[in-house]
Amino acid sequence: MTVYIxxxxxxxKDAHISVFDHGLLYGDGVFEGIRVxxxxxxxxxxxxxxxxxxxxxxxxDVPVSADDLQQTVQDTVQINGKEDAYVRVLxxxxxxxxxxxxxxxxxxxxxxxxxxxxxxPHEYYQKGISIVTSSTRRIPxxxxxxxxxxxxxxxxxxxxxxxxxxxxxxxxxxxxxxFVTECTADNIFIVKDGSIFAPDPxxxxxxxxxxxxxxxxxxxxxxxxxxxxxxxxxxxxxDECFLTGTGAExxxxxxxxxxxxxxxxxxxxxxxxLNGFRKMVNNRELTxx
Numbered sequence: 001m002t003v004y005i006x007x008x009x010x011x012x013k014d015a016h017i018s019v020f021d022h023g024l025l026y027g028d029g030v031f032e033g034i035r036v037x038x039x040x041x042x043x044x045x046x047x048x049x050x051x052x053x054x055x056x057x058x059x060x061d062v063p064v065s066a067d068d069l070q071q072t073v074q075d076t077v078q079i080n081g082k083e084d085a086y087v088r089v090l091x092x093x094x095x096x097x098x099x100x101x102x103x104x105x106x107x108x109x110x111x112x113x114x115x116x117x118x119x120x121p122h123e124y125y126q127k128g129i130s131i132v133t134s135s136t137r138r139i140p141x142x143x144x145x146x147x148x149x150x151x152x153x154x155x156x157x158x159x160x161x162x163x164x165x166x167x168x169x170x171x172x173x174x175x176x177x178x179f180v181t182e183c184t185a186d187n188i189f190i191v192k193d194g195s196i197f198a199p200d201p202x203x204x205x206x207x208x209x210x211x212x213x214x215x216x217x218x219x220x221x222x223x224x225x226x227x228x229x230x231x232x233x234x235x236x237x238x239d240e241c242f243l244t245g246t247g248a249e250x251x252x253x254x255x256x257x258x259x260x261x262x263x264x265x266x267x268x269x270x271x272x273x274l275n276g277f278r279k280m281v282n283n284r285e286l287t288x289x
Contacts, residue, residue: 004112023092030054036085086117128254134159134171138181138204180230187211191240200227210244240267
């Protein structure tokens with residue numbers, strides 16, 4: 001594996017950052033996760049745009065232009081020679097001294113990792129998964145806007161541990177007011193009376209690239225899709241439920257907190273969206289390398 005760090009390509013065993021990098025010390029930085037399908041990169045421009053928006057929101061200057069970074073991602077994927085992969089692009093505050101002061105960091109660090117993606121096992125796309133509600137709440141929007149895809153993921157990690165202790169692969173995280181926001185690494189949707197609903201980003205849900213893709217697919221399929229305020233009541237009484245994410249793609253959910261969702265099997269709307277998504281990644285919306 002070849003890793004890009006600040007303009008240099010390293011073999012993974014030689015890829016290191018300073019212990020004084022503020023991304024390590026304080027989680028001070030932003031990132032994007034991007035998929036490669038059949039040697040081509042899915043929605044690269046959209047991911048790079050969101051990365052720069054996240055960086056701007058936290059006063060983080062990315063030391064290269066968006067066009068140059070996009071080209072560097074393509075080059076790094078090509079060097080690694082993987083047909084199907086997961087790309088992690090990180091921008092940290094950079095190396096500085098101990099203490100929170102970002103002014104001690106002379107220049108941001110840019111890191112690109114191209115690796116394998118650990119997808120859900122194939123059978124779960126056929127039968128769906130069970131999830132639980134986590135007791136760990138999502139960080140409120142009046143603290144950090146959820147649209148900033150930062151390196152601060154401790155609350156998500158704690159919720160993930162809680163899911164694992166319950167024997168589940170994912171957990172739903174609620175806002176401090178009790179509204180559904182997202183899962184630990186995925187957006188969540190419900191289907192009710194033929195329409196699709198997802199939590200609004202302004203209450204604590206990441207505005208996911210795959211989530212936006214689902215809205216586009218729904219429009220093409222003639223399915224109403226909108227953002228809404230959702231509670232656990234809405235989840236439990238949904239006709240269908242599914243998760244979306246760069247790694248998950250579109251994953252059916254068939255039980256939440258022990259409640260069976262719909263028929264207990266992945267629904268028609270979910271399957272139609274999943275099939276549409278797979279056709280899309282094999283035919284377009286790709287950056288060819």
